[in-house]
Amino acid sequence: MVTSVESLLEMKNIKKSFNQNHVLKGIDFEVKPGEVHVLLGENGAGKSTLIKILTGAYYKDFGEIFWEGKPVQVHNPVDAMKLGIATIYQELNVIPELKVYENIFLGREIKLGGKMSLLNYKKMRKEAERCLELLGQSPELADKQLGELGIGQQQLVEIAKALALDAKLIIMDEPTSSLSSTEVEQLYLCVEQLKAKGIAIVFISHRLEEIRRMGDRITILRDGFKISTLPVKTTETDYWIELMVGRALEEKFPKQSFTLGKEGFRVEDLLVEGTSEPVNFTIRYGEIVGISGLVGAGRTELARAIFGADKCQFGKIFIDGIQVQIKSPRDAINAGIAFITERQEK
Numbered sequence: 001m002v003t004s005v006e007s008l009l010e011m012k013n014i015k016k017s018f019n020q021n022h023v024l025k026g027i028d029f030e031v032k033p034g035e036v037h038v039l040l041g042e043n044g045a046g047k048s049t050l051i052k053i054l055t056g057a058y059y060k061d062f063g064e065i066f067w068e069g070k071p072v073q074v075h076n077p078v079d080a081m082k083l084g085i086a087t088i089y090q091e092l093n094v095i096p097e098l099k100v101y102e103n104i105f106l107g108r109e110i111k112l113g114g115k116m117s118l119l120n121y122k123k124m125r126k127e128a129e130r131c132l133e134l135l136g137q138s139p140e141l142a143d144k145q146l147g148e149l150g151i152g153q154q155q156l157v158e159i160a161k162a163l164a165l166d167a168k169l170i171i172m173d174e175p176t177s178s179l180s181s182t183e184v185e186q187l188y189l190c191v192e193q194l195k196a197k198g199i200a201i202v203f204i205s206h207r208l209e210e211i212r213r214m215g216d217r218i219t220i221l222r223d224g225f226k227i228s229t230l231p232v233k234t235t236e237t238d239y240w241i242e243l244m245v246g247r248a249l250e251e252k253f254p255k256q257s258f259t260l261g262k263e264g265f266r267v268e269d270l271l272v273e274g275t276s277e278p279v280n281f282t283i284r285y286g287e288i289v290g291i292s293g294l295v296g297a298g299r300t301e302l303a304r305a306i307f308g309a310d311k312c313q314f315g316k317i318f319i320d321g322i323q324v325q326i327k328s329p330r331d332a333i334n335a336g337i338a339f340i341t342e343r344q345e346k
């Protein structure tokens, strides 16, 4: 008989409610060593709640968790850490003023022993170098001050921290949302190295090309139910989306012919706090204009300034060719501008 690869993690029939809100309604989720397992679902599908149960931030109402085939209880983050579960959050948990190796051992410093409890810097540095090398990084990185590194490298330091803890499963929650394209490539390479060492990765992402490139299997959640677990390579992206949203996709982008109207909105030399370059753009009636940039590039600040929620330092706004003064959201609403904000974190 051919036996399948043993599971690293099995979550069975996991249920969780917050008061009357049944968020997880009996989820099964399995991860094998050395695989990248993607969790996909619309906002509110229950991905974060499932992960928080796994990492000990929440406790399940019902269900079982098996780790390397044995039943386990994860009551708190320390339980998860002891099993070998590490999480890389979007907001990195690092101290810029410290060196890379000090960050890697933050809170778990290696002591020299003896009464003075002095720290064993040499050992920490050496161990940090080993973890960085496992990720394909230069060992010299261990001695750099963390604040001098870009976000991508800081994230790799978080992953090195997970390795120093002997993590067997690393959870990455939207890890590429703050990274430049070069940094994303570096993360892909690092994930390959982790996989080669048998470390499993649970990857939460909405970016379908990224899932296609990195994922081995994908589990799709919808409204607190597990809809399906599929191999990434042999299934179509449209099929994942259908399962995620719960309907067929014939109408994804219905063909339309459309003529754009005249200019309705114009921004001239708008200088927003925190950005160095003034912004200029126009929007015609019937047109959708996207504002793109990495996290921290000033996208939200620009939208807030246009809506009068933040002060802009300089610049002009025109509606139908007439300059308007927007000093508050009330001014913006009176001028016919509405603002749908990004989702508030709970």
Ligand SMILES: Nc1ncnc2c1ncn2[C@@H]1O[C@H](COP(=O)(O)OP(=O)(O)OP(=O)(O)O)[C@@H](O)[C@H]1O
Binding pocket: 018, 021, 023, 041, 042, 043, 044, 045, 046, 047, 048, 049, 050, 346
């Ligand atoms: N601490 C909490 N108290 C009450 N309700 C909560 C809590 N945490 C999550 N929820 C609710 O659980 C549901 C699932 O949320 P969850 O964050 O797990 O979804 P998600 O799939 O991770 O979504 P997203 O992609 O937006 O992060 C939502 O309706 C949310 O409002």
